[in-house]
Amino acid sequence: MKTRNLGTLQVSGLSLGGRGMSVHYGPSPERGDLIAFTRTAFDLGVTFFDTAETYGNGRGESVLGYAFPGSERDRITIGANSACMVSLGQLRGSAITRPISLGR
Secondary structure (H helix, E strand, O other): OOEEEEOOEEEEOOEEEOHHHOOOOOOOOOHHHHHHHHHHHHHOOOOEEEEEOOOOOOHHHHHHHHHOOHHHHHHOEEEEEOEEEEEOOEEEEEEOOOOOOOOO
């Protein structure tokens, strides 16, 4: 897998996004299937994973936590997102995500 520089980080040229791990695109797959899929991506060289607490109330983060237990987490990079609510072009409030937590 080719890598790319993302600031000071070196990440895989492809990333796996966590939004599809929730109900955004239809029924959510079983957690065990998502963990296996994530591990297969890693085995193929993907080390950059994109997730957000707002994707299914942290489901993507949870899957990463199960897929990469303990010291294995040092081998991946996670890009996390936050969200805000906008009404008629004005910021009404924001949902600031907590620092990434891959605990079970």
